[in-house]
Amino acid sequence: MSAQELFPHLFSPIRIGTVTIPNRIVFTGHDTCLPEDGVVNEALVAYLERRARHGTGLIVLQVSGVHDTARYTSHMLMAHEDACIPGYRRLAQACQRHGSVLFAQLFHPGREIMESSDGLKPVAYSASGVPQERFRVMPRGLSRTKIHEIVESFADAARRMHEAGIQGVEILASHGYLPAQFLNPLVNRRNDDYGGSFANRVRFLEEVIDAIRREVGDGLVVGLRISCDERDEEGIGEDVAIDTLRHLENRLDYASIVAGTSASLGGSVHIVPPMTYESAYLREEARSLRAGLSLPLMLTGRINQPHEAEEVIRSGAADLCGMTRALICDPAMPDKARRNDADGIRACIGCNQACIGHFHRGLPVSCIQYPESGRELRYGELGRAETTRRVAVIGGGPAGMKAAVVAATRGHRVTLFEAGRRLGGQANLAQLLPGRSEFGGLVTNLLEELKRAGVEVTTQRRVTPETLIEEGFERVLVATGARPYAPSLEGLGELPVSQAVELLDGTALPGGHVVVYDTQGDWVGLGVAELLAREGARVTLAINGLHPGEALQSYVRDSSVARLHDLGVRMMTYARAFGVDDDSIYLYHTAGGEPMVIEGVDHLVLSCGATPAVSPEDEERWAGLPVTLIGDCLAPRTAEEAVYDGLKAAMAT
Structure with missing residues (x-):
């Protein structure tokens, strides 16, 4: 038509x-x-x-x-x-x-x-x-x-x-x-x-x-x-x-x-x-x-x-x-x-992250899905690579998917390896939070681009440097993500503790008085607090920062905080946790140093960021191949940095 x-x-x-x-x-x-x-x-x-x-x-x-x-x-x-x-x-x-x-x-x-x-x-x-x-x-x-x-x-x-x-x-x-x-x-x-x-x-x-x-x-x-x-x-x-x-x-x-x-x-x-x-x-x-x-x-x-x-x-x-x-x-x-x-x-x-979010920080406009926006003088035309190579991308989150798309568009023969059943990485979890379902569009869009670029996608397979060398790959882009980080807390009792991402992966949600301890000020802490409150829990959001959603674009933050307010979520700021017992969490006020205690707690949920899945020791195993780390396995950040890493690495391949 x-x-x-x-x-x-x-x-x-x-x-x-x-x-x-x-x-x-x-x-x-x-x-x-x-x-x-x-x-x-x-x-x-x-x-x-x-x-x-x-x-x-x-x-x-x-x-x-x-x-x-x-x-x-x-x-x-x-x-x-x-x-x-x-x-x-x-x-x-x-x-x-x-x-x-x-x-x-x-x-x-x-x-x-x-x-x-x-x-x-x-x-x-x-x-x-x-x-x-x-x-x-x-x-x-x-x-x-x-x-x-x-x-x-x-x-x-x-x-x-x-x-x-x-x-x-x-x-x-x-x-x-x-x-x-x-x-x-x-x-x-x-x-x-x-x-x-x-x-x-x-x-x-x-x-x-x-x-x-x-x-x-x-x-x-x-x-x-x-x-x-x-x-x-x-x-x-x-x-x-x-x-x-x-x-x-x-x-x-x-x-x-x-x-x-x-x-x-x-x-x-x-x-x-x-x-x-x-x-x-x-x-x-x-x-x-x-x-x-x-x-x-x-x-x-x-x-x-x-x-x-x-x-x-x-x-x-x-x-x-x-x-x-x-x-x-x-x-x-x-x-x-x-x-x-x-x-x-x-x-x-x-998501507002790289468009109006950049403007509010005095930075040139862009897009988390399409970092070429605002960078037209550098990435206006991707062009063909001078030498066609066989490229392996390991990890099927946003960083790996973007890298595979761009590398294939530039003429390389690309295979994307994902150890799990599906592509998307952390974006698959982000879309499960209240009001975040559209975030899954990031994965949907990249899946379509992978298909059009002709990328070979292999799921449920873990690869090693030796197998990639044996199969003739000449370049490797590693995008294996990160693992949830758990801060050191003095444990004086049996208070149940969960990672925020565990609650988004099919685990039964805790009830009663739940404390969400948020050191990142991002969508995870806010979103999990809202999810738990909507399911009937009495929620306290303890933030190691100036205010909830501190790292988010203000319009996203303010609309989220408004919903938490309507749900009756208690919000504490300047709060650094250092210990727990059977039903209490012990914190310091990060500006004044005074102790703070949250009592009558039934469950603690940690939203404390992540640590790279590739350690410096792991990196040494790749000495036999030209390797570039991208996304969270290089340094845990956001989807914006992951996708941009993928673009830059593929353009340099």
Whole structure:
């Protein structure tokens, strides 16, 4: 079947303003941390061009600050001076040569400032001096003169985009940024003609749009991104979003709908909702929001697969679908959908680890399943190996599977040996935790890639250096994983103790008062605590760290902690265990050193990381073959490092 038969709505063109977009797939604006010194660079060009080359209809560039006070991070794009135009022009040409349309986001965060380039707290501006709780920012209320200056800066930035050949601009009134701060009566406490009534609170946006139109005319598409609901008690709700769009409809060419706000921990989860949220979870809100509107509507929010996007558009919930993480995970998704290759699409699993997780650490965007993302200048083309070799990969977890796929793609003859019955390693256990079922998609995707790459897979077989030499293998990549680590605890009694991973492998779950001792701050401790609480246990989560889920991306962590709170799980922090007796666990407070005791305990569950399955002594046995250790057997880390290890090792083979 053709794409038009399979996805008649998704692959139909749409006219927005003066521009025709070839299909309804949108790579929405998202921070990448790829630019340097505030300007477009080759890494960003390569990243976006890759998505354009594979058929993405509309690419919306990451935020561009319109004014010097708009620097909400130290690694964003800036469009406040004419010197930025050549970089934007290179980007426009790179995307448009493949038929994609490029829009730019015009941005001022107001009080939503994360950090500065020099580590000092910056001066933040907002509609009024109302504090922001998430980043602990106390903004300065804008003077009328400063408001007019910022309004004109939006127009000047739009002119620069227009001169660069970018076809449209999107004003960010979403996620609690400056325009939303004017719209929100709890943030906007002004007594002049920018505050009070809705007509006054929407005035800032009116003036921004009108200034852009005066500066560039009708030749540039102008859209507005707004949260349909900020998901916060002090945020704006659906009524304000509807009133705003209806009021501004005649000034705009389209609207883009999201949810959430950057201003609070709970609201910010919706900026990049994790896998616990269902696919296209905002479609009903979008449908009610667009009632009575004639504007083309773009919807974003966990739309991962072409069939999901097709249904959103067919149902009338939206006209275009933002599929950003889907395209980070698989830049070729549009081409694969067009040729009816659904099985070949590498589906996003909503883990948030290397996309938004990297951004929050100031690192370039990537994907745990596809580490080539964000590294296009290095891994854009895998290429063929100069010499074809017989390669053995030992261990069928994510590291071994990725290594085998890449090595085979480069032309090597690859055999993957797995001692167990099935491939997947620790990822098979991760998917068994509450809200983590999609994590199994990592294994599903790699299994399909192994098949397509022609890798020979042998399960239930342990191999030795001698047998591999005898069978003629020339290179060996060892990915045999790790074993659970047990800390030394003084044992003064008979308290039952289990490893967390044992509870995910078919073992009966303990009841009564169960303590989960977590030294890693990752998904295991949180997930096992939730699993036990849902099964009726009274759970205490003792964390040797600052807070639960410390190592996780914040949106994943915060949504998980919210569920534990609802389940009544007790959470202790700064806790280092040193001993147990029949029914008590003894700990130190790691900052103050004071002893702490948890009494009346029926079972202790350890979530304390792992130790490599290959020891230095084991390594010596491979002296007769060129061997590379990858994944957890090199050093226990996460699936992201395992898959990246596999890529790097295979590229060096």
